[in-house]
Amino acid sequence: MNHDRRRLLAVALAGSAGLLAMAACSKQTDTTIAPVEIDAATSCDLDGMLLGDYPGPKAQLYYTGDARPHWCCDTVEMFNTLLRPEQARPIRAVFVQDMAKADWERPRGNWFDARKGFYVQGSKRHGSMGPTLASFQQEADARTFVAQYGGKMLRFAEVTPEMVDLSGGALHDKRM
Numbered sequence: 001m002n003h004d005r006r007r008l009l010a011v012a013l014a015g016s017a018g019l020l021a022m023a024a025c026s027k028q029t030d031t032t033i034a035p036v037e038i039d040a041a042t043s044c045d046l047d048g049m050l051l052g053d054y055p056g057p058k059a060q061l062y063y064t065g066d067a068r069p070h071w072c073c074d075t076v077e078m079f080n081t082l083l084r085p086e087q088a089r090p091i092r093a094v095f096v097q098d099m100a101k102a103d104w105e106r107p108r109g110n111w112f113d114a115r116k117g118f119y120v121q122g123s124k125r126h127g128s129m130g131p132t133l134a135s136f137q138q139e140a141d142a143r144t145f146v147a148q149y150g151g152k153m154l155r156f157a158e159v160t161p162e163m164v165d166l167s168g169g170a171l172h173d174k175r176m
Contacts, residue, residue, distance in 0.1 A: 056127025
C-alpha cells in the first residue's frame, strides 16, 4: 500500500511540474516581440544574402521557442515560408517594412506586423530576388503605389502559395 501511495504522489508531482512548465512556456509566448533592425552583417536565412545590399521590403519571422529573428530577403520568401504545407513550426510574430516610409533602394526601419499589412503583387518595382510583393501598413499607401507602379493590392490572407513560388530564378536561368 505504501508503494502505491509513493507512485501516486510521484505521478501527481510530475503532472504538477508539467503544468508549471506549460504555464512558463505560455508566459514566454505572451511576451511582446519587437522587430530588430538590419545591420551590415544581417543575412537571409534561406540563401545567406546580405540584406543591406539589396532593394525592396525585407521580413523577419519569430518562431515559438526561438528569440532570434529569422530573416527573409524579400516578402515573396516570407510568404513562401509561411504558406508551405510542410511549415509546422508555430510562428510567434512576423514583421515587414512599410514601403511608404522606407527607402526602396536601401530599406531600413519602419517595421510592422505583416499580418495586418497590404501587399502589391505584380508592380514594376523589384526586390532582392526580382518580382516581390510591396508591403504597406496602410491601404491608402498601397493604392497610391499601385497607381504609380502598377500591380494588384492584396490583404495578407489573400496571398496564395502560387503567387510566391520560389522555383524560378537560377533554376530557369539558361545562361548558367
